[in-house]
Amino acid sequence: MSDYFPAEIIVEIFSRLPVKSLIRFRCVSKTWCSLISSHDFIKMHLNRSLSSTKNPPYLIFRHYDDKMEKEWFTLLSSNDPFPHNHFSKHLDCKWVFREHNRRVLEKQMEKKGFFAYPSDFKELHFPYRSFMKQNLYIVGSSNGLVCLLNDTPDDQTDLVALLWNPSIRKSIFLPCPGVKFHPSLHPMQYIGFGYDPITDDYKLVRLVYLYDLFDQYSDGKKYFPVPDFQIYTLRTGAWRTITGHSCQNIADQSFSVFLNGSVHWFGHTREHNGDFHNANSASHNVILSFDIGNEDFHEMAVPKSLEEVHRFNMKVAVLDGLLALVPYRDQAFGGFCSVWVMKEYGVAETWTKLFNINFGNVLGFTMNGEVLVTKSGKLRIYDPNSQRTLNPHIHAQPESFYFDTYMESLVLLNVEDGVEESLVPQFESLFYGH
């Protein structure tokens, strides 16, 4: 290598390159390959990406397309995921202001759908499919890594998880936690995924509640939380069980968000005399949070008007970097929801209601303030300022919608699959490849 180009400058230049270029340039020479694959460089590249843009540049979007019978993973721009001119620039329809032609355009849009025209998104290559031919459950994503789960077949009540980095097209299977539960109690798992910057590590946390299906053990309480939980860390490549820090609160929804170093679920407090089905005045809604760094549980209060258990369904979300709570009523009960944000993290008094949406349920938020909602099973984009709704014409099963913010990174590049060779074929049959 030229002697006036010290490695520090080369690495500086590398840190400014996109992931695809870096993967290609590993082929330039063995020195470059080891520079790019080194843990320090991966971290440097990640830090530069994290600090340079205030907001992540992409949204990762997953849906199962009915018409094309295909599961899609795509990257959309996080500012404008479904641009208004997406169709008119592709469909052969001049004079869009003429009524007749507008109808023709709409018919074509309806027929072909957003994902038939690839200019506004980047398709991601995902090599696995769920054993059950259902969508894989996506736990969350952090620093370019996406964590997915598969439901295991009934005879195995264990967890099969996958960490996937779409930008380098690499995935690794995680080993099973291997914890056994009482055979007549049905375990319900709640998983969270996040990043700990202090140890520079990615962790999964697993909470299990045992459901007493036949009322045999719990004195009518139905659920009891297991007094321990499991954590997986990427650096060790193994699960460990933490005992003695039982979480007394119960998560209601498996959906979790990772924000400010903690995983959050919506749940309620469990009073000792209380029973899951009968709302006890002592029991109230709460946000359950797990600090990924310190590995302990906390709770955060919800707005006073939303404390009553079972009055609404609720989910947690992230809006513009703030923790959001979305109480909603299903379509059957009128179908509306509202959006609350906690303006100052951790300070319950700062819960503020932003707006109502008189139809549908919120899926998530874009960077320019639009809301993705599902209305009667169809995806719509709602602008709370103008109160206008846009139909992006996406043909999909509503349960299959998932999206989250995403940024590219090199994480996982230097990690080898932590699972023993003998177990991989077993997993691959659960996630069978194309």
Add this chain to the structure above:
Amino acid sequence: MSNTSENPNPSSSSAKMTLKTSDNELFEVEEAVAMKFCTVKQYFEDEKDSDVAARGSTTVIPLPNVHSAVLTMLISYGKKLPQSNAVADNHEEEETKKKERKKYEQGLLKNLMPGELLDLISAANYLDFKEGLEFFNQALADHIQNKSVEYVRKFFGIKNDYEPHEEEKYREEYAWAFEGIECWLIGELKQFMAKTKTLDIAGTLLGIKPALIVASFSVRGLNSLDSNILKPEMIAPGENILAAWINAIGPTGLDSNT
């Protein structure tokens, strides 16, 4: 209209210093700009006795690793940056200056040869010119981002130490990373090819049958040493040559040949 009229030339109050390049050219630079080169700044901080004005006018700072052409560009880039001793501008002036700088940066990059970027970066690194390094590093990253592996090797003068089968395996495994990249243009290729080529003398070859015959219509040529000797210095085949021509015009110009 604006505040700058009260202080038309903020740098007139500051001292100038002289920098000497590797090709012995002298550059008089305002202190505000020269101080952006931290190596230069360090040079002064090491000398604690004399005051700035005296130092600036007398001392010549040698920069043996920097060529004058490169220093010219670095100085003119340095001048466009916000000066640390300038009067604080209001928001409007700041925006105008930012726009000017962006325009200047775009113009600079347009006229720059990629190879010059390497010189600029290595000089900026030697001078510890942080803003310059930031800008030129980004420019270089943008330049190589979509280029092929071969281009990058030639550009940085890197030898490929992979075995052919290793490289092929890598390219196959990560084929997606090699798609959609820029093809190397012939013009750019020429930049990096050697400017001179040497012909090795093969020596006298004996025993070749049949011996090559010069065509009857060819000139034998006069020998440069003695015009009485009819023997060419160099000779090349002239019959049955296949040459290339463009599609638009046939080789002979006849209609039958297009």
